[in-house]
Amino acid sequence: MTDQVFIEGLECQAVIGVFEWEKQIRQKLVIDLIMGWDNRRAAEGDDYAHALCYDTVSKAVTALVEGHSHELVETVAEKIAALLLADFSVPWARVRVAKPGAVANAANVGVSIERMA
Template sequence: MDKVFVKGLRTDALIGVYEWEHEQRQPLLVDLTMDWDQAAAAASDELEHALDYAALSQAVVKLVESRPRQLIETVAEEVAQLILSEFQVTTVKVCVSKPKAVAAAQTVGVEITRSRS
């Protein structure tokens, strides 16, 4: 299966379990890898046959920034469900990183893979 990916999509979210984390937006980085058959897009050279990663990226940022959450696990699951339902991919891998969560680490995060049932 072919893949489409988006790496390092930055969002600024109200995220965390501590009260102060809901007072100041923090960066999250989202990496996405989606199964997508590229044959029609390659043959036609038309966006209508491709997975529109610009529109997909805008939808993900809008979702993540829409409301506060405690856990990046929740963000990952909601992003996966959005992509599966709105963009008609069959499988998506979502990695959400929170660079400022642990002072001694470059970043921490979660990675999930979901498929349409």
């Protein structure tokens, strides 16, 4: 299957980091998702019931990221991938988690992972 559904630039305010001062504040994470999804059934019938809902996915990911503290962006990425595979039944997902401003002389840092069901 080559169909993909994507969400780019999903901004979340998270308690993220290994330093004590980071555990006392919220920092911006920017998340990009690419998910495998067979869009043919939704397209053939112009039927929302068979589409992967961007809004529902975005809300679930935001709740996960903002609802728990994490030390590592790697952990956040793995938890997001697990959520997408389990709760939304996507066959695979590519998750990119960026932590802008984490390194003073870099525009962005983070991780990108791909997981399959």
